[in-house]
Amino acid sequence: MSAPKEFNEKAAALHKDLLAGRPTASAQIAELLQPRILRGLSRKFSNVNDEHLIQTAVNDALLYYLKSPNNFDAKRSSLLNFIWQRANSNLLNLLKENAKQNKFVELDEVQTVYSNEANQNETIEQFLVDEEQNCQTYKQLYALLPDPIDRAILELMMNGERETVLFAVVLGISEESPEAQCARVKKHKDRIKKFIQRHRAEIIR
Amino acid sequence: MNGFNSETMLLNLAMELENDSTFMSHVLARYCQIEGLDKDALAGELGIPPFLFARLALCKRPDADAPNFINEISEIADYVPMDEMRLVQIIREVDSLISLDNAVINHETEEIPVSNPFSVGILTAARDHSEDEDVDEITKDEDGSK
Numbered sequence: 261m262s263a264p265k266e267f268n269e270k271a272a273a274l275h276k277d278l279l280a281g282r283p284t285a286s287a288q289i290a291e292l293l294q295p296r297i298l299r300g301l302s303r304k305f306s307n308v309n310d311e312h313l314i315q316t317a318v319n320d321a322l323l324y325y326l327k328s329p330n331n332f333d334a335k336r337s338s339l340l341n342f343i344w345q346r347a348n349s350n351l352l353n354l355l356k357e358n359a360k361q362n363k364f365v366e367l368d369e370v371q372t373v374y375s376n377e378a379n380q381n382e383t384i385e386q387f388l389v390d391e392e393q394n395c396q397t398y399k400q401l402y403a404l405l406p407d408p409i410d411r412a413i414l415e416l417m418m419n420g421e422r423e424t425v426l427f428a429v430v431l432g433i434s435e436e437s438p439e440a441q442c443a444r445v446k447k448h449k450d451r452i453k454k455f456i457q458r459h460r461a462e463i464i465r
Numbered sequence: 466m467n468g469f470n471s472e473t474m475l476l477n478l479a480m481e482l483e484n485d486s487t488f489m490s491h492v493l494a495r496y497c498q499i500e501g502l503d504k505d506a507l508a509g510e511l512g513i514p515p516f517l518f519a520r521l522a523l524c525k526r527p528d529a530d531a532p533n534f535i536n537e538i539s540e541i542a543d544y545v546p547m548d549e550m551r552l553v554q555i556i557r558e559v560d561s562l563i564s565l566d567n568a569v570i571n572h573e574t575e576e577i578p579v580s581n582p583f584s585v586g587i588l589t590a591a592r593d594h595s596e597d598e599d600v601d602e603i604t605k606d607e608d609g610s611k
Contacts, residue, residue, distance in 0.1 A: 283540055286525055294474055302469070322478060
């Protein structure tokens with residue numbers, strides 16, 4: 261999981277504070293990392309409808325770190341990545357357990373997640389989300405898209421929004437049938453994704 | 466954020482730390498037990514909303530015997546933010562109760578010397594020795610009578 265440099269620097273400084281015994285460091289780390297990892301994991305496993313499962317995976321990863329911060333080696337990865345990897349692994353284990361018990365998640369749904377990741381459009385979305393807090397990228401994209409509706413759609417995509425309903429509101433097609441809304445939203449998103457693909461090199465530069 | 470409420474998420478994380486005595490979450494949970502309060506009531510008493518209560522609970526607890534205790538209290542009180550004196554009062558009250566609990570446990574342990582296996586061993590040995598002596602005495606008597 262990637263994050264802006266300032267974010268990782270802040271997390272690294274808080275880790276040092278925690279090791280040094282500063283009493284508020286643990287709370288600051290939780291406040292900084294928990295929402296981002298929850299958001300990222302629920303986006304990655306968007307087919308998992310059980311939010312409790314995602315929350316458990318993230319909280320267990322944070323607890324593992326907060327109780328034994330020495331388990332994290334700052335030379336090997338960023339703190340965000342360390343906890344993200346652990347939360348990711350926790351969630352996969354929970355999904356496997358649940359699939360065995362045939363409780364909440366069908367195995368097929370889990371597999372769908374992996375097939376989505378290989379999809380080119382998904383890669384572009386991931387690119388957008390990873391760069392979410394990178395103002396420079398946002399400004400560049402904003403400048404390249406003069407149409408206000410395109411800009412609003414872009415903003416929703418950068419926020420990781422997946423529900424059709426919000427895109428439909430932006431496009432002003434809420435009154436249409438759900439099928440028609442899906443088709444038009446998809447068409448609009450695909451157009452923007454292709455546009456970003458074409459301009460990706462100059463955006464990253 | 467996909468249906469997640471950040472306030473609830475942090476509170477849930479804090480609750481997971483109630484059994485870890487190095488966190489304020491443990492102190493607050495014990496205080497609630499002592500005072501018969503729930504978390505919302507304690508947050509209300511402290512004059513802080515649930516989000517700040519979670520923030521307080523996620524802090525490491527200052528050690529009342531450490532020389533930088535007051536500094537740590539100040540840091541937490543500034544961060545939450547909340548009243549410093551109230552925070553000190555809660556920690557001291559919980560610490561007093563824990564000390565009292567420990568004293569009671571130690572006292573109960575000292576009051577039952579029979580439960581000490583070493584003591585039981587001595588008593589048993591003494592009793593066995595006495596019985597053996599009795600048997601010897603009887604045998605001697607029997608031998609003597611022969």
